[in-house]
Amino acid sequence: MPEQDLRRTPLFQLHVDLGARMVPFAGYSMPVQYTKGIIAEHNHTRNAAGLFDVSHMGQAFLHATDDDPAAVFESLLPGNIAGLAPGRQRYTLLLNDQGGIIDDLMVSRPPAGMDSRCLFLVVNAATKDRDFAHIEDRLGDRVRLERLVDRALLALQGPKAGAVLSRLDPAIGDMGFMDVARFRFRDVDCLISRSGYTGEDGFEISLPADQAPALALRLLDEEEVEPVGLGARDSLRLEAGLCLYGHDLDETTTPVEANLRFALARRRLDAADFPGAQIVLRQIEEGPKRLRVGLRLEGRAPAREGAEIVDDHGAVVGGVTSGGFGPSVGGPIAMGYVGADHAAEGTELGVVVRGKTLSARVVAMPFVPHRFHRKRV
Amino acid sequence: MDIRFTEDHEWIRVEDGVGTVGVTDYAQRQLGDVVYVEVPEVGKAFTKGDESAVVESVKAASEIYAPVSGEVTAANEGLAEEPALVNSSPMADGWFYKIRLADPSELEDLMDEAAYKDFVAGLE
Known part of the structure; x- marks a missing residue:
C-alpha cells in the first residue's frame, strides 16, 4: 500500500517527533521502533515501563437489542462470557463452523457505573473489519455493534507500569490482572484494563482519540516510561508465548491445536453449543x-x-x-x-x-x- | 586504499588486490539491532551480485551481496560472538569478509564515497 494511503493513529505525529521509524502494518503507518532500537525497548519494558500505541486495534461496544449481549455473543465463541462479572476481562476466540479461529480478542464487561448491559471488545487491527462484519452477519438484529473509531488505545506495560499509573490515580494500583475500570484524568474518560501482550504486568487504556497525545506525553514524562514500537511488541509477546493472529492462529487452526484450551469454558464444552463444537470435542477426545x-x-x-x-x-x-x-x-x-x-x-x-x-x-x-x-x- | 559502495549499502575497501566487505552505517541503522551474521566460508567463490552473507536483525533476515567477484580469503569470526559489532562499528570491526578480487575493473561500477553520500541523501 502506498504511504499516502496508510491510515494514521492519533499518535502519528508524536511517533514522528520521537524519531520513530514508521512502517506499514495492518493498513496503518505504525512505529516499528524509536531511536534506541528494538532490544533496548524490549529490555526497558521488562525492567521498567514501555508505552505502546495500539490504537490501530479494533474497539467496539456490543449492545443487545433486548437482553444481555453475552448470551447472544456466546453463540460465536467457546468462552464463558455470561459469567463475566462487571469490571472483568477475558481472552476469547471467534470460531468458524469448523472450529477454526477467525480471531482472538479481549472481551470485557464494563465496570459498575457504566452500561453493564454491553460488552467491550478489542480485536486485532488486521482483522477488525472482518470480525465486526462476521458479528453483525451472524447476530443480525439481536445486537448492535458500536465501533469506537474515535477512541485511541495506549498500552503501558512493565513492572513499573502500576506505580506510574498510580500517580494519576492511586486506585489504579488496586486493580488485579484482567480487571477493567473507568477513570477520569482531568476530565479525560478512560476505560482501563490491567492486561496486555508482553507477559509483564501492564495496562491498556482506551480513551478519546483527541485526548490521546496529551496522555501519552504525560506518561512519557515519567522517568520510568519510554516509547516502545511494534518490533519489541513482537519480541515481548513471542517470549511470553502469546499468539499473533494471522501467523500462529488462522481459520484452519482450532483452539485445541493451538494449545489454547484455557479459552474453552467447561460449561460450553458440556453444552457443545459453539461453532465447530463437534470438531473441537473430537480433538479433545482423540488428541489433535x-x-x-x-x-x-x-x-x-x-x-x-x-x-x-x-x-x-x-x-x-x-x-x-x-x-x-x-x-x-x-x-x-x-x-x-x-x-x-x-x-x-x-x-x-x-x-x-x-x-x-x-x-x-x-x-x-x-x-x-x-x-x-x-x-x- | 580505495573504498567503494554499492546501491545495496555494502562497502568494499581494497588493499593489495584484497577487498574487505561490510555494510554501511545507513544499512545498519535500517537493519536495527543485529543478532546474527552468517559469514561465508574461506575459499568460497562469488560472482558479483551473489548472496554472500546474511544479517539477521531482531525483525528479519537480510542478504548481503558480493560487491565484486572473487574468492573469500577471510571471514570475521568475531561476529559469531558479537553480531552487534555491525551496529556499533559497521565500517571497521563489523566487517564481514575479505575477498580476493577476480577483476579489479568491477570496482569502477561502484560508487565512491562522495557519490554514495549523495545516493543516501536522496533516500532520506
Missing part, C-alpha cells in the same frame, strides 16, 4: 493431529515464520509460525506447529534455515515467565 509448541534453537541463528521443522531423519513434521531472537532469553526462539508425536517437551527436532538444519528442542511456553499482577483471593 498437530499442536502448537515452543522451540529453543541451539546456536544464535534465528528461524523465521515458514521455516520447516524436521525430525531426526529429516522428515518434515511441522513449520515455524513465529520466530526470532528473544532478547530476554538471549537466543533464538520460535513457536510453530508439529505433529502430535513430536510435541512432547524435550523432543529434539531440527529447523531448516537457508538449507541448514539447526538443532531445536521443544520447550514449555512461556519462554520468559509471566509476571501478571494477580491478586490473592
